[in-house]
Amino acid sequence: MSDYNRSTRExxxxxxxxxxxDALNKxxxxxxxxxxxxxxxxxxxxxxxKIKKGVFSGPGAKSVKxxxxxxxxxxxxxxxxxxxxxxxxxARLSDIVVSDYERNPFYSKLPDTGVEISGKxxxxxxxxxxxxxxxxxxxxxxxxxxxxxxxxxxxx
Numbered sequence: 001m002s003d004y005n006r007s008t009r010e011x012x013x014x015x016x017x018x019x020x021x022d023a024l025n026k027x028x029x030x031x032x033x034x035x036x037x038x039x040x041x042x043x044x045x046x047x048x049x050k051i052k053k054g055v056f057s058g059p060g061a062k063s064v065k066x067x068x069x070x071x072x073x074x075x076x077x078x079x080x081x082x083x084x085x086x087x088x089x090x091a092r093l094s095d096i097v098v099s100d101y102e103r104n105p106f107y108s109k110l111p112d113t114g115v116e117i118s119g120k121x122x123x124x125x126x127x128x129x130x131x132x133x134x135x136x137x138x139x140x141x142x143x144x145x146x147x148x149x150x151x152x153x154x155x156x
Contacts, residue, residue, distance in 0.1 A: 002112040003060065004048035006133050008140035011045045013037060013069065019086055020067050020078045027088035031122050033074070036090075041070045041150060044143045046114075048133050068132065070147055073154055075117070077132065089130065090122040093154035098147055101131060115144055 013021070028036055048064040061081040069076040076090040096119030101107060104116055114133040121128060134140035 002133075003051055004064070004112070004133060005051060006046065006048050006113055006135040006140070008044050008046045008135040008137055008143060010139045010142070011043050011067070013040060013043055016043075016067055019080075023078050023086040023088050024069070024076065027076070027090060027122075031090065033090065033122070036071060036074050036076065037069060039071050041072060042143055042146050043067065043069045044134075044139055046132065046134050046140070064133065066132065068143065070143070070150060072150060075147070077130075091117065091119060092122075093151045095120040096151060098151045100144070113140070115147065 016024075024037070028034075044067070046064075046066045046068060048061075048066075050060060050062045063082055065080045067078040069078075073093055074090060075093060075096065076088065078086050078088050080086040096117050099116050099118070101112055101114045101116050112131070112133060113136050114131055116129055116131055118129040119127055121130070134144060
């Protein structure tokens with residue numbers, strides 16, 4: 001069982017908070033990504049709330065809010081842990097591999113739901129991996145399907 005209760009809902013960019021949009025725009029400008037948000041395939045908000053086990057909730061953020069924007073060529077995440085400032089990660093879909101976390105060998109030790117992204121992110125020189133936690137709900141499954149297909153299409 002995951003350490004978090006996860007839920008995912010589909011949103012629009014217009015419905016995102018000022019903080020999310022400011023972080024997105026600053027990231028796009030910093031990395032000269034241009035009009036990356038013009039052709040959005042899907043935008044979701046993934047929320048995670050830490051499950052309290054016993055008296056303590058354990059290590060890690062108590063809440064994680066991630067807004068994920070997917071276009072035919074880009075994956076952009078705005079991540080907010082607890083009350084910290086939002087930070088942004090992006091990756092060109094042609095530079096990453098998307099896999100279902102439940103098929104990861106670590107799943108048996110650390111069960112959770114979501115996708116693992118491996119490859120080169122905009123702000124890194126070397127390949128790395130990132131976990132995107134998703135709810136086992138309609139929006140989470142829809143996003144997972146669209147992301148998997150978009151990543152395949154970007155490599156053609």
